[in-house]
Amino acid sequence: MSTEALSRISWTPRFGGRLVEDDGIDAQDRVNAQCIEVYHYIVRHGAIVPSGFDRVAVELGWTGPEVVSTIMQLVELRLLRTDGAVGGRLVPVDPQYAATLLVSPIERAIYQQRELADQLRERIDSIAGARDSAVVPGGSIDRLEGVAELRGLLKQAADVCRDELVVLRPSHDDDEVLDRLLEACHGVLDRGVSVRIISPHRSRAGFASRAKSRRLIDGGAAIRTISQVPQASVVFDRSLAVVFGTSADGLLPTGHRVRDENVVRYLIEMFDQLWEGAAPLAADEAGYADEVADDLQRSIALLMAQGLTDEAVARRLGMSVRTCRRHIAALLRSLGSVSRFQAGVQVATRFATGSPLGT
The missing domain is CATH 1.10.10 (Arc Repressor Mutant, subunit A)
Known part of the structure; x- marks a missing residue:
């Protein structure tokens, strides 16, 4: 040779x-x-x-x-x-490390080009607004598609985030993809940025999800859980939001970058309301605390009372059907109910009167 x-x-x-x-x-x-x-x-x-x-x-x-x-x-x-x-x-x-080395510069370039396009658009809008006071730019909502483009956006937004990052992290059909995207935001913890995360109660149960939560809490993040988390989203410094979704065929992750101040303010207000009623998660906590288990069973029962199947209830709460059925069985035993509908009615009645479950 x-x-x-x-x-x-x-x-x-x-x-x-x-x-x-x-x-x-x-x-x-x-x-x-x-x-x-x-x-x-x-x-x-x-x-x-x-x-x-x-x-x-x-x-x-x-x-x-x-x-x-x-x-x-x-x-x-x-x-x-x-x-x-x-x-x-x-x-x-290692292939994962190789992919990071290879793809990160491309993702960064994609986001920089998009930022340049936004700056040009905002400049044109401002000129048009100065000429005609009736034209007032009201922010923008842009669609992004694919892991590379979304991760590039999140990485760049996290790099300039200085004060606060809030995350709504629901259960997802592909937890691994969503977690990989959100990892791009976690670097803000190294700079002392305030990070608050709302996850579903079921994240307390799995070993892998508890390990991820423990690492974030040890890094300085505050995590609380509720029974159902709305659409996955991230808000940076109360000025830029990214709302996640999936493509029409369900194959690609998608997202909308939101700069409209009214929409961003709405997301923050919704997050704050959910945060107030959510249960704090400690780094050393394993399993469900009493109030968390009670809230989860109440949510299951109310969904059952609507006539939803086990599969539909599990999907709403972001858990496996097997786990959901285990919770349903425990709920029926604690309430002494003989049917799903009866359990739902009992829970609704006790919720209205403020009585705890199982009494």
Whole structure:
């Protein structure tokens, strides 16, 4: 293998161009399969040096140029890096970390371009308003789609957030995607920004969700829980809000960036009202406190009284059907009810009179 070929390993990535020169899906699939095979090979061996490329080619049954080309792809994707050792040894990089290194600059560029477009639009609106006093810009609501665009927006907004961040974090069909998006906001804790989060009661029960909450509380966030949380949203410094949703086909996360001061004020007021009635969550708390369990059972019973199925109740409260049915069984036992409807009526009556459940 030539020295010239080996020297290409340390070239600068050419993002914005094409990683694969061949046309067609088949060519892309072939390159992806080669990258997978070489990456797994290097993970198994821990590292690879340029002098060992020929051995890799022999073991995989490839040509030398195919090995070099595939390793170049892996370096460009940040899945391989040099570790500074003599001989230019390449070591594998964790895929999650590689994705962050690769995608973050692109996300930042997307958001900066959108910010520039907003500034130009606001400047034009202000000029139009100065000419005609009847034209008064009232803020904007813009749609964003996809993880990259949303995460770029949240990261940039968090970078300039100075005073307060509030989060409505309901249960979601894809908790992992929503959590990955919200992670872009958590860096404000390092700057001492006030962070308040409202989550559903069910976040107290799962081990993974408790661990996430504990990390946030240890970092300085305040978390409270209620039975049902409205649409997921984040408000930065009471001036910019992001409201989350999903695309029409349900495949992509979407969001609306809200700068309209009336809408943002409404979101803050709704958050403050929910916050006042929510139950504080402590870092060392496990499971449901008495008042939380009571509130959760009351919500379940009232939904049952509306004739909703177990599946619909579970969906409203953001919990699994199995967990919901376990709560329903406990509720029926505590109330001595023989039917779902009877339990709902009993709870509604006791709620109206201020009587606790189970008495």
